[in-house]
Amino acid sequence: MRRSVPFVCLSTALGLLCAGACSSDSKSGAAPGEGAGRDASTGGTEADGQVGGGSGQGGRGNGGGIGPGGSSGAGTDAGATCLPQDQVPKPTVLGVSAEDSCSMPTGACASPLDDTKWRLSDVCLDAGTLFPQAAARCSSVTFGSVVTSAVHGSASFSGSSVELDLAVDATVFLDFPNSCHFCRCSDLETELLSAGMTDVSCSPVCNGGTCSCTASTSQTLTVASTYAFGNGTFTSGTVSLNACAAEDALSLQDPETHTVFTLRPPSVVDTPEICDGKDDDGNGKVDDDPVECPPCKTVGVCGEGVNPTCSGTWTCNYTSPAWEEQETTCDHLDNDCNGQVDENLPCREVCDGKDNDGNGKVDDDPLDSPTCTQVGVCQGATGACGGANGWVCTKSTDFEAAETKCDGKDNDCDGAVDEHCCAADAARVYYSYQAIGDSGVQGVVIARSKLDGSGSETLVTEPSGYWIDVSVDPVGKKIYWASLLDDTIRRSNLDGSNAEVALTGDNQPRLALDVAHRWIFWRGNGGVNRTNLDDLSKTDPVLPGQLPMTMTVDTQDGWLFLADASSVSRANLDGSGLVTVTDQVGYLIEGMAFDPVGRKLYWTAGALFRADPDLSGVESLFSLNYPVELHTAAAARRLYWSETTGNRIGWTSIAGATPTAPTYVDYPDEVICGEVVDCPP
Numbered sequence: 001m002r003r004s005v006p007f008v009c010l011s012t013a014l015g016l017l018c019a020g021a022c023s024s025d026s027k028s029g030a031a032p033g034e035g036a037g038r039d040a041s042t043g044g045t046e047a048d049g050q051v052g053g054g055s056g057q058g059g060r061g062n063g064g065g066i067g068p069g070g071s072s073g074a075g076t077d078a079g080a081t082c083l084p085q086d087q088v089p090k091p092t093v094l095g096v097s098a099e100d101s102c103s104m105p106t107g108a109c110a111s112p113l114d115d116t117k118w119r120l121s122d123v124c125l126d127a128g129t130l131f132p133q134a135a136a137r138c139s140s141v142t143f144g145s146v147v148t149s150a151v152h153g154s155a156s157f158s159g160s161s162v163e164l165d166l167a168v169d170a171t172v173f174l175d176f177p178n179s180c181h182f183c184r185c186s187d188l189e190t191e192l193l194s195a196g197m198t199d200v201s202c203s204p205v206c207n208g209g210t211c212s213c214t215a216s217t218s219q220t221l222t223v224a225s226t227y228a229f230g231n232g233t234f235t236s237g238t239v240s241l242n243a244c245a246a247e248d249a250l251s252l253q254d255p256e257t258h259t260v261f262t263l264r265p266p267s268v269v270d271t272p273e274i275c276d277g278k279d280d281d282g283n284g285k286v287d288d289d290p291v292e293c294p295p296c297k298t299v300g301v302c303g304e305g306v307n308p309t310c311s312g313t314w315t316c317n318y319t320s321p322a323w324e325e326q327e328t329t330c331d332h333l334d335n336d337c338n339g340q341v342d343e344n345l346p347c348r349e350v351c352d353g354k355d356n357d358g359n360g361k362v363d364d365d366p367l368d369s370p371t372c373t374q375v376g377v378c379q380g381a382t383g384a385c386g387g388a389n390g391w392v393c394t395k396s397t398d399f400e401a402a403e404t405k406c407d408g409k410d411n412d413c414d415g416a417v418d419e420h421c422c423a424a425d426a427a428r429v430y431y432s433y434q435a436i437g438d439s440g441v442q443g444v445v446i447a448r449s450k451l452d453g454s455g456s457e458t459l460v461t462e463p464s465g466y467w468i469d470v471s472v473d474p475v476g477k478k479i480y481w482a483s484l485l486d487d488t489i490r491r492s493n494l495d496g497s498n499a500e501v502a503l504t505g506d507n508q509p510r511l512a513l514d515v516a517h518r519w520i521f522w523r524g525n526g527g528v529n530r531t532n533l534d535d536l537s538k539t540d541p542v543l544p545g546q547l548p549m550t551m552t553v554d555t556q557d558g559w560l561f562l563a564d565a566s567s568v569s570r571a572n573l574d575g576s577g578l579v580t581v582t583d584q585v586g587y588l589i590e591g592m593a594f595d596p597v598g599r600k601l602y603w604t605a606g607a608l609f610r611a612d613p614d615l616s617g618v619e620s621l622f623s624l625n626y627p628v629e630l631h632t633a634a635a636a637r638r639l640y641w642s643e644t645t646g647n648r649i650g651w652t653s654i655a656g657a658t659p660t661a662p663t664y665v666d667y668p669d670e671v672i673c674g675e676v677v678d679c680p681p
Contacts, residue, residue, distance in 0.1 A: 082293040089271050091280045094151050095122040098143040098172040102126040102260045104232075104253050109244035113157045113229055118250050118263035119270060119282055120153025123168050126258035130217050131174070133197035137188075138180035144173040145464070145485075154282070155250065155263055157227070162236055164223040166252070166261050171216045178209035185211035208436035208670055219259055277312030287312070300334025326545070338544055341367070344578055352577075353387035363387060371558025371573045373516050376410025376417075378556070389614060390577075393557055401556070401597040402634035412596065412634075414555055415475045415515045422679035427451050427633070429640060429649060430459075430674035432467040432481065433667070446470055446481060446496065448680070453649070453665040459496035468629065469550075470674025471513045476533050480520065481674070482509045489522050494680070502536055512551035512560070517573065521551055521560060528562065528575070542575030550592040550603070550630075559613060561601055563589040568603060570615055581615045591630030591641055595654055604630050604641055608652070608659070621659055624650070633676040642673035649673050 102124035127134075127143040134141045153166040181188045183206035192200045192213070199216035227236040234243035234252060242253035250263045270282040275290040287310050294308035296316035305319035324335040330347030334340060342348040349357045351366040363385050370383020370391035377396040386392035400411040406421035428448040435442040444465035449456040459479065469482040472494070480491045480502065489503040489511055505524035512521045519530045527544035528551070546569070548562035558573045565588050569580040591604040594613075602610045604627035611618045626645045633640065637655035642648070648666045652659040 083291050085292045088292040091271050096146045096148050098125045098127040098146050100128050102258050104242055105244050105251055111245045111247050113245055116157050117266055118155040119266050121264040121269055122262040124260040129258040131215050133192055133195040134174055138176050140177050142175045147171045160226045162227040166221040169218045171214050174213045176211045181211050275310040275314050297337035299339050300337035302337035343576055351385040351391050368577050373413045373555055375415050375516050376413040378413035419679050427678045428680045429676045430470045431671050432470050433669040433671045460492050460499050468672055469511045472675045472677050473515055475515055482511050512553050514553040514555055516555040549589055552592045552594050554594045556596055563592055590628045593630040593632045595632050597634055629673040631676050640673055640676050642671050644670045
């Protein structure tokens, strides 16, 4: 169902409070700050316009005319005020798990069902019954996570009648230990199919001695008839189920598949309706009257009007003829509503050694600005346009690209004082790995060790996951990392305590810390954002639409570097001035690091590459074996990376003009290199 939802703007003493209305009978929308003022010709007044849109001039009618009282416009009812998305209760997530066996609850199970309603809450898939061929082939098989393509359920009892609708379509992950197949994963799939197991697929890659397979199941049950319930049995027509009815839960089990469906009262399961393609409030309608505000932009030309529609997700239909999804027109307008005017277009003069606006002058009055670090000895630094080199920041006489002095000053302007003033063997490399046992993946770990691999310390552990981009904030005393399985950015204290979700990202999230400016750059919400490390509620989108596989920051001159599978880019820390190199960069870029001393950007893409900060002078240095992650130890003049196929961390010296041949340190598990810290706080 596709519906139009208008905005409501309320005039306050501090300005305009804008919110989206959720009334299903609204025909069109207006942008925040403009509202839906009534047409003066139908009795509206200037005050009406102010109530509808708070424009101070009677607002803008829905038809688009501006003027006292709204000289034109349809003037529909604004409806109920919506809620900011972060204030709407999250929809209930139906729990679907796969167990060796599923059992029914015990205890009081005879509560009356007449005149009760229930919503599906949890499903237990009895994997031992559903996939007996797997256990027959390997008694040590483990049933892991479950991915559902469809799951819903409800039950309504009225007198002696029942309407019951249960359904689950799910894919279950199965892990077979090495003792069952000796890494012949393709042969394992053939054997399972021959044994009668349908819809099974095994990855040909033997990961740490484990063959990972998937198997699917689809179960539906629909009943609309009279029923009987007693002695632990529910019957209706030809349907007979094991049943347990308590005051707060109704459990039904199929005696053939042993699947257990648990239902609970609607007040427990139902949540306010949002735009997500689901019936969140349990009224039998999908996405009717969503209560949350549409995530539409309000800056630039998007402030002229928007008509949000909901069809599983919000679509913001901007009414301005000047709106562009990506800025292409040189018209001195913010056409893509990202807060920047004519960005990355030749008509916008920026500091790059070129005549961008075609007025015959180079770098005259550039519209971009320097982002010189203002911490440590760099306080008071100013920027001068350096032509093709971009903005060049002034440096204090105490400045060091990598701190070596122990003088009580932050010489390298990274927010930490004398961070290299400690014993030589104090340096630690932080890393993550999946702990593999005889029965497969036993958990995921963040640890640290000395640079030779000895003295390993476990910091954070969880039962499952895949973690990358382990980074240390020595000022905030936190460890950050990206969790790929649940698409989150997580963090903990330096000792691993108080692990928590910090931010929710996109599929395959990535992160990079800028400790000096107190930013964390991360991939989420369809682009790159930056969030204040000291206040995670303060987030700004800086590169919408960019989905990098890796990022790094040059804190001294204020550059953000990022790369996808085949290109490397550079932008200012606010996202402006994006420049991309699309050739000579290798393929599948999985690691990137900046050397502040040698002023070189390094990245891994099957080999080790490097370039100057302006992305010129690309060099291919030497080949690597499936490298992942890349980190600099600036003071030690080393570059570190991990090679997961060999369970090792490698390093090269970058002190000279050419990096030295790699040196490797072996680890017992499939290690993923994280940050290297000379003096861990």
